[in-house]
Amino acid sequence: MKENGGGQVLNVYSIITASNKPQWLKINKVQGQLDKLKVNKAPGPDRWLTPMCPEKRSTDGYHCTQREGTSFTVLMDAFIVYSGYAYNFGKALKSVSARFPCVTRQYTSVILDYAETNETITNDWRGFLQSIPGDYWNDYSTYENYYYHSLNCNQSLLYGLKRALQISPAESIIWVNTFGSMTDYNDTQLLSDVHTLLEEKKSQVNFLFYPNYCTLNGSQRDVLNDISSLSYGQVISLNYDNYKVYHSLALLLSKPLNSSVRILNINENVSDNYTDTFNVPTSLSYLLITGAETFTLNFTDPNGKTLSFEKHTNFYYHFLYNYRVNYGFLSPHLVKSPAAGSWILNTQGNTLLSVQILGITGLDKPDTCSDSDCHPNATCTEFGGYGECTCKEGFAGDGTSCNDIDECQDYYYNNCYYYDGCYCVNTIGSYFCNCYSGFEYTEEIGCLDIDECANSSLNNCDPVAICRNYYGYYTCICPYGYYGDGYHCEINECLQGTPCGSNEECMKAIGSYSCIDPCSNHTVLNDPWRSTSNTYNYNNWNYWYHCDYGLSGWYRFKGEYDQQIPEHCIPQDSCGTTIPIWMNGSHPTVSDGIVNRAACSNWYDGCCTYPYNISVKMCPGGFYIYKLQSPPSCNFAYCTESNYSCSGVDCAPDEECRIVGGVPGCYCKSGIQQGNLADDLKPQVTCGLENIEVRFRKCLVEKWGYSTSSIHLRDYSCQGIIERSDKSYITFITRPADGSCGGSRRNNGSVIRYTNTIYLASSSDGVIVRDDIPIDFYCDYPSNMEINLLTAISSYVVSVINVAGTANFTITMGLFQDSGYTTPYTDSQAWLSSSSILYVGVIVTGATGSSPFVLVMKNCYATPTADSSYGPRYDILTNQCPNKNDPTLSVAENGVSLKGRFSLQVFKFLGGFSQIYLHCQVGLCDTSNSYCAASCPAMRSASIDNNNVNNIIIGPIYQKAAVSSVGAATVPPVGEKWDELIG
Incomplete structure (x- = not known):
């Protein structure tokens, strides 16, 4: 909030910024004799002692008279209810109920399913929340319904809104949560009915549009803008964090009934500056200004004083840093005791300008109470109090007793989590956002990263070290020729000439160095995915994108045989990674000692992108060890291939050994004759009590163009193994139990049948892929004790x-x-x-x-x-x-x-x-x-x-415990979120 010019400062309250509250006091007597003492929890060693006033006590035990407040209606698409938005509603309702415990209001939910509605009307906000279905993410049983609805953007949203207006009290706040599913937008009679109800009810309609599944066309969006404009509401496109929107709901519900005057309503597309005037009548207690934060709003009152609501540049920064998009956020503000007369609005922005102003009357009622009757943290003129003692923002209670709200216990009450490097600190009646180490607070952005490397006094690096600043921290690195952790650096003797022999590696330690033979001091890597034959497969993508970033030191590659880094270029998307690394140069002999070679990566610039040095040595055992460096980033990884020939490779009679990419392997012979497709791909099924074996001729499967590396049962993790005997086979083994490898088991009383499906995937040339072909099989067993126990999924x-x-x-x-x-x-x-x-x-x-x-x-x-x-x-x-x-x-x-x-x-x-x-x-x-x-x-x-x-x-x-037949237990809502809301 900014003020331009001289004179008196206007009192302005914002829903986003918590105000400072008075300190706690201790009252010993109130108005003479105390009727009854009530002890309320308060911070510090003192506790409040306040009188009970029976003549003012409401039926629910609070020191106030019950009155009707602004009602709340939520209209939701049938499939958006499973996304957990009721949890956000609950935060706002819980907050309003805590500050205004004696206000009653109607809570209405309308769940729209195509042209049908499921409706709930109640005065209990807890029961209202329970009427909204559970969170899809925590209730997998709703997945199919959620998924089915999300694919069909054809619900009658306009009809649902008409129904919501019909069953809602006048001046209700109507919250429409939708994915944009609206097929009846061009129904003129239905639109006329909605307009009539808006005029009659004077309710405010806000559309919260989540652009995840359905797309609003221009005509549909015009209908939403028209309805929201007539009702002094807004159309808000949301995504991810919606803190401000649901926080704003608490303020809108605080507005007393029959107290608002409609003053200004703007919905205009503007490209730069926009100016408008409006008149503020006399005797207004507040102005309630609502506008999206995509604009800077400047208001000038009749006395020449200016109020400025800046758009939140720090808020945009946060979302850009996290790769999100800000679609606009509802942001209401309160202006207390506004000057009567002509006001001027000036805005600056480049999108849809939406501003609504309501005047609030009748909140100052000096004959009802005075501030001296109230708790020190309450006031008789608080917005929403309606002439009764009402706890100030940051406190909860009935006005004669106000307890501090710990805003840091729930992100709904604070916005610290919007700023990176920030955490919440609670104070009495308020809170503030503090910065973690490595950040400093600024008014414009919040917590800003400190560049510790800009000044040596801000870091602990060694004078010769290189300081590198990062977001929230910094690192110290010793330069080339030095050794240490960056906070202490000393000369590295291993880099001064050749202190060790050609067969030894110089190892530096703090204060000394030593010469070792890496053949006896290295790390063994045994990763099958490094093989050059492991190329990208559409059906096996989860075996991909390995990364050697951070790998450094001496290594030996092992497998069934010793492996070596290939000496030839490897195609992209090989070796279990996107960018395979190979060695440009030949391997040394034992007598060559340690030699240097270039490590090359096959990327967009060719076969030898990002070359860097590695060292290689052949050990007396005939294997190679490599001194590797970390690749420049992910997804780079070192490839391996066998350094053995076909000798010792045992293939089936229908196969032959060939070396492909430097790796020997068994491959089907070219002369194998194909027959009928159904006969060639018919599996051999052996039904055993403990295991079922299903076999395919491997070479016939490949001849028909199917991939033997991705063939699998219903459970994708149950893949075949290659067996070689009289021929080469792909063999599957599963238990005859329900759920084993995704199979199902049915018992008709006399026979148990286990069924499953094998899926054959066609080989891909890297351009196209065809759907898997399913092949069903089953095994029947007599139903007896032995079979039932052995085929159970677990015994x-x-x-x-x-x-x-x-x-x-x-x-x-x-x-x-x-x-x-x-x-x-x-x-x-x-x-x-x-x-x-x-x-x-x-x-x-x-x-x-x-x-x-x-x-x-x-x-x-x-x-x-x-x-x-x-x-x-x-x-x-x-x-x-x-x-x-x-x-x-x-x-x-x-x-x-x-x-x-x-x-x-x-x-x-x-x-x-x-x-x-x-x-x-x-x-x-x-x-x-x-x-x-x-x-x-x-x-x-x-x-x-x-x-x-x-x-x-x-x-x-x-x-099991005995169950009483006298009564039934009430099952509470499931999940931590409901426990937190219901208390």
């Missing part, structure tokens, strides 16, 4: 046991939900009610049909913790025999097959324990020479080699 226990002289056997144990043992629990925890039955099943895989072994569950028991030695123990099976004192225990199968089953009712341990862990000793019994099925009571137990017994555990198992 509780998997253990491996080895029996001497035989192969390894796999034992899997799990919990089932039914007596048929067909539906296993697959979560890491199981929650069961007290009436539930635990069904425990164990199976063995790896045995052949002629195997003499059977599964024995020897000792099984339960404990309240995973540590079987801690707490009480409840025995279930002892030497294969069930606990006879538990009538719910039933053993269905044990020691007679490769499966074991038992069940019992859920229980709780005494002593406050909330969970159960099941422990079992399981093993294999040889039926050819042992008794395996126990007789109970235990007269004999199975003959099991204790070396072949495994201890396995399932848990935790929780018992």
Whole structure:
């Protein structure tokens, strides 16, 4: 705010700049005898003691009389509601409610879905916020609806506005959030109805247009400008940070009802200067001036005093620095006690000028109260107070009790985050923006970077060091010929002549240097993406754009064989990066020692762009090491290729070894004959209990023009592997479980079917690419306990046991939900009610049909913790025999097959324990020479080699709490944002 000329300074308040507030005082008595003391939180050691006044107390307990305030209506596109804008509304509503606790108003939401509306009318701002659907970014279930709507910019926005005006009280603030979806803009009858309602209701309509998906044509934008102009509102194009817009909503809602006079409304396209005059009547308490910040606004009152509202150059600077675009921001200002008479407006800008001025009357009511009746941080004439004690900006309460708002706890209350290098510091009734180290505050820009390198007194660099200034900090670098961290530099002996031999590297340390052999002191890099054969693939883009920026020192490249940097130019978009680096020159022999070569990059200027020196040495083991320098930037990376020939490369009979780009590899022979497309690309499917294998002839796939490097299942991460036997194959392995590699599993009661799809991608010549071709496959399994447990996406226990002289056997144990043992629990925890039955099943895989072994569950028991030695123990099976004192225990199968089953009712341990862990000793019994099925009571137990017994555990198992049928719980809103708003 600026003032030109002499005389009295006008009182001006801005929603953007917080005003200074009085200090806290302590009142011992107010108007004689205190009826009742109320202690309110206040800063510092003192606390406010204020009287309660029953004769003025409202029904909600505040020292004020309830009155009706300006109502708020929000109209939203059906798909914009999922973008979290209700969170921003909540900030403003919470702020206004805190300052004016006794003001009631109607909150209305109209959610528009094409030509239908979903409406909510309430007097509770919390309930109003809950009527707006959740944030899409935190609720993935709304994604499909959000995405579907965002592709269809054909909603009836004008119809929705008509409905919003119809159900909103007079003088409401109507907020229209839209992506620009408006198909009924040319409906003349509908537009006439809207104009009639605007005249009748005197409501203010502001359009908040988010230019992300839909585009407004000229006619549509004219309709929005016309409606906003008639209602003294604005059309605001927004993107990213909308702090000022939602902060302004709090001021607009503070305006009392039946107190405004429409004075000036301008919506003009201007190219430079614009001048207009308007008349301010007498007895106005305030002027409410609203205008976009793209213009400088100068107002001259009848007394010759000038008010200037500058456009925010610092605000534009912030957005340009972050590569954003400022589309214009709503910025209301208050002018207190304006002089009556003719005013002059002068503006300067080059776009759409939108200025609206309302006069506010009737706020000065000296007969109702005086400032002496109010809290020191309240006033009787505060904007929106309407003749009652009202807390000043920066405080919350009912006017007789005002508590400081900590603006720094929420970015809504402060604008410090608009300035780079800035943070918020709270004060009583206000706040200020402080600068981080490396910045200094200026009135025009905020926190401005300090150039520490401009003066040696501002930095700690060594006198010989090079100082480099950056945004918010600086660095010190020792110059060539010196060594150190920049804050201390000393002469580098390694750069003075040749202090070491040709096979040694000079290593500098503080105060000394040493000579080492880099063949025994280097770093190994083993990155498959560096291969010259790794060229850019449209379907494999996430494997790209690696960067060696910052790489420095001696390195050896490894892989399946030792690798070397190529000695030839490498095409762009190779080696897992955009700009591949190769070596211009031949590799040395052992006797050559350390030699220097040029590192070249293939970029726009040719094969040897940005050349710089690297060092190379061949070590006695036949491998190369390189002293590398950091490339100039990203995305540069060093390429590698094998330094071996085709000798030792094992290819399939339908392949031959060829060296391509210096790398040996197996490639399909040219004489392979193609047949029918459907037959050649038909996969071989092997359905196993633990794995499903799907194989394609690699060379036939390539012959038909498909890429074997990007073939994949529904889950893109499940890609094929190359196998070589009688021919070369692309093989996929997946589990027959629901969700494995994106597959699905369906059970019709008798058959379990696992289905999945393999996608073949056509090879690209770098110009075009065709859609993937899907090939479906499936495997059917009988529905039984073994299949269900093995094909679950996860089971509780998997253990491996080895029996001497035989192969390894796999034992899997799990919990089932039914007596048929067909539906296993697959979560890491199981929650069961007290009436539930635990069904425990164990199976063995790896045995052949002629195997003499059977599964024995020897000792099984339960404990309240995973540590079987801690707490009480409840025995279930002892030497294969069930606990006879538990009538719910039933053993269905044990020691007679490769499966074991038992069940019992859920229980709780005494002593406050909330969970159960099941422990079992399981093993294999040889039926050819042992008794395996126990007789109970235990007269004999199975003959099991204790070396072949495994201890396995399932848990935790929780018992669900009992649910009362008397009442139902209220589910609070989900998410931190709602918790913060509702309190």
